[in-house]
Amino acid sequence: MYLEKLKKDEVFVTCEVLNFKGLTEFQTRRGYDNVIVSNRKIVNVVSNSYGHITNEMLFKKAEEMLIDAQIKYQKQTINRADRSFITDFIIDDTSQFTVKNDKDVILPMLRFKNSYDGSEKTSGHFGFYRKVCSNGLHISDAKIEFSIRRTKNNTMLLMPKMKELFQKFLDNEFYKITHKFDKMKSIKLIDTKEFVRQVLEETKLFKYECSDKNSDPSKKSRRVLEILDNESILLNEKPNLWLGYNAFNAVLHNDLKKSFTKQKQLDKELFEEIYAMA
Numbered sequence: 001m002y003l004e005k006l007k008k009d010e011v012f013v014t015c016e017v018l019n020f021k022g023l024t025e026f027q028t029r030r031g032y033d034n035v036i037v038s039n040r041k042i043v044n045v046v047s048n049s050y051g052h053i054t055n056e057m058l059f060k061k062a063e064e065m066l067i068d069a070q071i072k073y074q075k076q077t078i079n080r081a082d083r084s085f086i087t088d089f090i091i092d093d094t095s096q097f098t099v100k101n102d103k104d105v106i107l108p109m110l111r112f113k114n115s116y117d118g119s120e121k122t123s124g125h126f127g128f129y130r131k132v133c134s135n136g137l138h139i140s141d142a143k144i145e146f147s148i149r150r151t152k153n154n155t156m157l158l159m160p161k162m163k164e165l166f167q168k169f170l171d172n173e174f175y176k177i178t179h180k181f182d183k184m185k186s187i188k189l190i191d192t193k194e195f196v197r198q199v200l201e202e203t204k205l206f207k208y209e210c211s212d213k214n215s216d217p218s219k220k221s222r223r224v225l226e227i228l229d230n231e232s233i234l235l236n237e238k239p240n241l242w243l244g245y246n247a248f249n250a251v252l253h254n255d256l257k258k259s260f261t262k263q264k265q266l267d268k269e270l271f272e273e274i275y276a277m278a
Helices: 020-024 055-068 162-185 192-203 219-235 241-254 260-275
Strands: 015-019 034-038 041-046 073-080 084-091 106-115 123-130 147-150 155-158 209-211 214-217
Touching: 015 020, 020 034, 055 073, 055 084, 055 106, 055 155, 055 162, 084 123, 106 162, 123 162, 162 241, 162 260, 192 219, 192 241, 192 260, 214 219, 219 241, 241 260
Parallel strands: none
Antiparallel strands: 015 034, 034 041, 073 084, 084 106, 106 123, 147 155, 209 214
16 A cells, blocks of 8 residues: 555656856856756756766666665655655565564665755665655665766766665664664653644744644644544554654655755654654
8 A cells, every 4th residue: 555655756857957158148157157957947057067967867876776786675756846856765575674563664765865956965865664654754874875976078976886785774773773663652642732842842843832822733733633643543552752753754744845855854853852752
């Protein structure tokens, strides 16, 4: 069922680097030499020295390396306005990688990120995919280190060996972090409203109250509480810290308009704050 939730946006949109003066017939100042055109829209202005990394270069190279490493995966792709893009490779092996509750399976995930408007750094990191929802958990410290070689007429992306990188992540982080998930599941929430209020007081993610004159939960706060209650029923569990964290995670990724990079930062801050309650 989780495969139906995976987003399948088109990320291989047409993209060109065109000469600014050639397009406009106007002289430009130094550094404003070229424009990046994504899906027939100008999304960036760059210098002649800018080394442009296309989605084909990044995402297809990463996928080839996963195939070569014989790692089974499912793929999710997200396109935001033809400007910024991600591809998630979800390691699809529930027999080896899972949290204890078989209704709430957690899988390792590789996220690769790119942008044509300069809003996101070309990068990759490890995370986790939770089958109950369609959001990734971006709380791992493990990054995917690769380099970009730029020459006058060529840009080349150099990627690490994926199998060795993946094994290193499993050995050093995966089981350590999923142990924290289990610990969070053991801490029950007596008052879910107070839990949401406390988390928001510490993280400042958004306001708990509707307004300064109305102390009722705000729309986003009510959304967190609704997701928390629904998942408790779905998984036949009492509300706990783990479900509370995931409710906040869902609102962060679906309701707050943040960049991919900011989402990752806030996700990690949320996790650390809520885990500290355990």
